[in-house]
Amino acid sequence: MTGRRRWSTEEILDAATTLLRTGDAESFSVRRLAAELGTDSSSLYRHFRNRTELLRAVADRILLASMDGHRPEGDWRQRITLLARRLREAFGDQPQLAAIWGRYGSGGTGSRLVMEELLQALRASGLPDREIPARYHRLVVLLSALVSSEAGLSGITATEYEQAMEQFRVAVLGADPERFPALAHFAREIRPLGADRPAAFEEILDAHLADIQARLP
Known part of the structure; x- marks a missing residue:
């Protein structure tokens, strides 16, 4: 009688990553993965x-991939900007995994490299x-929030995005000026949350x- 196959750690992480691409951390379970x-x-x-340990390992794998071949370049601001772009790219098509990084963190090699x-x-x-x-902590919170937020957009279809844009236009342009005077005033200039995320990412960072540079001794 042949026993069940023994899966390696890497194979388990491969399967978990695939499962998380089509679901979320809340519905993920070890039993379902098994x-x-x-x-x-x-x-x-x-x-x-x-x-939780499994989810952290999945997130760390993405961080490790983002640091593969990384070489520090430029001054301190350029180094942080380059790293932020690498993280955004690594998580870009995997919104659920970006959310896991923000929620569970990681203590693995990838995390330590970042x-x-x-x-x-x-x-x-x-x-x-x-x-x-303290500056490091604020920066990591900002990066995880920006990466998770931007990555989430890649998880919706073109039809869903267009429907969301239409709802936004109706809600903003149709705002009652007596109840929402500021919104009505800026309605034609206000941009939806999903618009031009890469530029917003760069500007916020x-x-x-x-702000850090302004406070340097």
């Missing part, structure tokens, strides 16, 4: 102690060491880095 692999949950728990590059870049800026941890 069913996809044709095995039982206990065989997966030999590799990962629990669901942390090291950000901390080195902030040190190169001339910030006093005592201020770097640049404004944050400019």
